[in-house]
Amino acid sequence: xxxxxxxxxxxLSVILLIITFELIRKEKLREEYxxxxxxxxxxxxxxxxxxxxxxxxxxxxxxxxxxxxAVVLLAFMFLLLIVFHFSVVISRLSSQNKELAQRYALxxxxxxxxxxxxxxxxNR
Amino acid sequence: MSQPNQNSLDEPLKNILVIxxxxxxxxxxxxVVKEVHTSSPLAKVLVVNDGSTDLTSEKAKACGATVLxxxxxxGIGGAMQAGYKYAFEKGYEMAxxxxxDGQHDSKEIPKLIKALEDKEVDMVIGSRFIGYSExxxxxxxxxxINIFSxxxxxxxxxxxxxPTSGFRAANRRTIQLFTIHYPQDYPEPEAxxxxxxxxxxxxxxxxxxxxxVAGESSITxxxxxxxxxxxxxxxxxxxxxxxxx
Numbered sequence: 001x002x003x004x005x006x007x008x009x010x011x012l013s014v015i016l017l018i019i020t021f022e023l024i025r026k027e028k029l030r031e032e033y034x035x036x037x038x039x040x041x042x043x044x045x046x047x048x049x050x051x052x053x054x055x056x057x058x059x060x061x062x063x064x065x066x067x068x069x070a071v072v073l074l075a076f077m078f079l080l081l082i083v084f085h086f087s088v089v090i091s092r093l094s095s096q097n098k099e100l101a102q103r104y105a106l107x108x109x110x111x112x113x114x115x116x117x118x119x120x121x122x123n124r
Numbered sequence: 125m126s127q128p129n130q131n132s133l134d135e136p137l138k139n140i141l142v143i144x145x146x147x148x149x150x151x152x153x154x155x156v157v158k159e160v161h162t163s164s165p166l167a168k169v170l171v172v173n174d175g176s177t178d179l180t181s182e183k184a185k186a187c188g189a190t191v192l193x194x195x196x197x198x199g200i201g202g203a204m205q206a207g208y209k210y211a212f213e214k215g216y217e218m219a220x221x222x223x224x225d226g227q228h229d230s231k232e233i234p235k236l237i238k239a240l241e242d243k244e245v246d247m248v249i250g251s252r253f254i255g256y257s258e259x260x261x262x263x264x265x266x267x268x269i270n271i272f273s274x275x276x277x278x279x280x281x282x283x284x285x286x287p288t289s290g291f292r293a294a295n296r297r298t299i300q301l302f303t304i305h306y307p308q309d310y311p312e313p314e315a316x317x318x319x320x321x322x323x324x325x326x327x328x329x330x331x332x333x334x335x336x337v338a339g340e341s342s343i344t345x346x347x348x349x350x351x352x353x354x355x356x357x358x359x360x361x362x363x364x365x366x367x368x369x
Contacts, residue, residue, distance in 0.1 A: 098198055102206040105172075105194045106213065113190075 010048035017041040036085060040078040047074070140167040140237060141216040143207035145200055146224030147174040150183055157187040159230040160222065167233070170210055171224070174203040180224075200290075205306035208294075212303045220293045228291040232331040236293035239329045246298045246324035249284070249316075250291035250331035268352050272313050275356060279363060280320035284328060287313040291331060298324055310355050317362045 020037045023029035142160050146153050153171065160169050171184040175197035184191045192206055204221060211219040220236055222228045232250060239248045253269075272287045290312050294302065301322055307314035319326055 098202045098205075101195050101198055102202065102209055105192050105206055106210060109190070109192050109210070 006048050009044060013041045013044040013048060017045065033085075033089070036078070036082050040075075040082070043078070044075065139217050140164065141207075141211045141214070141219045142167045142169045142230075142233065143172060143204065143211065143219055143221045144169065144184075144189070144224045145172045145174055145203040145207065145221070146176065146180050146184070147197060147200075147203070148176045148178050148180060149224040150176070150178040150180045152226040153180050153184050153224055154187050156222065156224055156226050156230070157184055157189045159226075160233065161188070163230040164220075164233045164237075167220070168216075170207055172203045172207045174198055174200070199309055201306055201308040201311040204311060205302060208299050208302040208306065212296075212299050216299065217296050218293060219299050221290060223290050227333055229332050232291070233293075235329055235331070236291070239327060240293045240295055243327045244325075245327045246295050247319055247326040248293045249286065249289050249326060249328045250333075251284075251286035251289055251328040252331065252333045253285040254328055254330035264348055268348060271352065272355070275359060276313055276316055279317055279359065280326075282320075282326070284316060284326075286328065287316055289331075289333075291333070307358065310351055313355050314358050314362060317359050321362065321365070 017038065020029065020034050020041060024031060024034050142164065144153070144156060144160070149156075157169055157171065160167065169189040170192060171180075171189045172192045173181040173184065173194060175194050181191050181193055192210060194203060194206060198206070207221070208219060218237060218240060220233050222230060222233070228250070236248045236250055239245075269286065269288055273285055276287045277283050288310075292312075298319065301319070301324065302315070305318055307318065316326065
């Protein structure tokens with residue numbers, strides 16, 4: 001039972017690492033966003049390879065929880081971090097988006113007035 | 125050549141900009157623009173079209189207003205800020221903000237401008253609740269405005285009777301501040317706290333306000349409580365922000 005879960009989680013983290021790495025290589029994921037994912041994958045991988053070291057002896061003794069719950073808790077904490085990171089990123093993007101929209105509108109108005117002035121002076 | 129900031133003879137309209145944010149106000153925008161032209165013929169009128177899907181932009185242009193077309197809807201805060209950016213970049217000394225739905229009586233614009241100059245403040249707010257007032261509003265809204273009034277008066281240590289009023293005049297110093305910082309969703313009450321934190325002075329003058337001619341209030345009954353909580357929270361957060369200027 002424990003071995004199966006260990007194997008499953010280990011495979012999952014390897015797949016996560018490979019996908020993250022591939023996306024960075026193809027420049028579809030920027031490094032700043034991938035760091036947390038890489039870190040998450042690495043930590044879960046370590047835990048699944050040496051569960052007795054990091055969990056049974058250390059983590060479980062401190063917290064008094066079992067292997068599976070410990071892994072789920074850890075995964076949940078990392079996901080929380082990632083989601084939090086994303087809301088910071090989204091806030092920044094929407095503020096940049098607002099600046100861009102305003103700048104675009106001001107430039108467009110400027111251009112329209114410039115064209116109007118030009119056609120006026122040509123008709124004169 | 126003449127300085128862009130100066131009220132030179134060949135450009136007598138340079139000094140005052142009337143900013144009208146409008147989102148789907150095709151029913152009232154013509155009337156609002158024409159009224160502003162009549163009441164303040166020396167001012168330039170800028171309609172900020174906040175991504176309207178109707179004919180707001182075309183109708184405003186047909187009336188002779190300058191129209192700033194935002195590529196998509198930014199909300200009232202983003203639209204107003206775009207207007208202030210225009211005012212700042214074009215060198216206007218004063219900016220007056222007027223709602224596009226016709227609830228503000230543009231005959232009061234000269235009064236706001238005069239108060240801005242006479243009282244030597246950085247922003248003048250047109251208040252519905254000073255002096256005589258025919259303005260009647262729902263119980264809920266009245267309570268909400270009173271709570272805002274109490275909280276904001278406490279924070280800025282000055283009596284503000286109508287903090288949600290969007291009928292305001294700003295001098296160049298305030299215009300400059302707003303190009304950098306302007307609150308997003310329901311900006312009127314929060315902007316007062318920002319001004320106070322940056323050491324700007326403000327004053328209120330009594331104005332008459334009619335009920336909106338067309339369009340819906342941006343605050344419906346269901347959302348008014350959400351609005352209250354959100355703005356109060358934003359105001360409290362503002363108190364802990366680093367002062368900007």
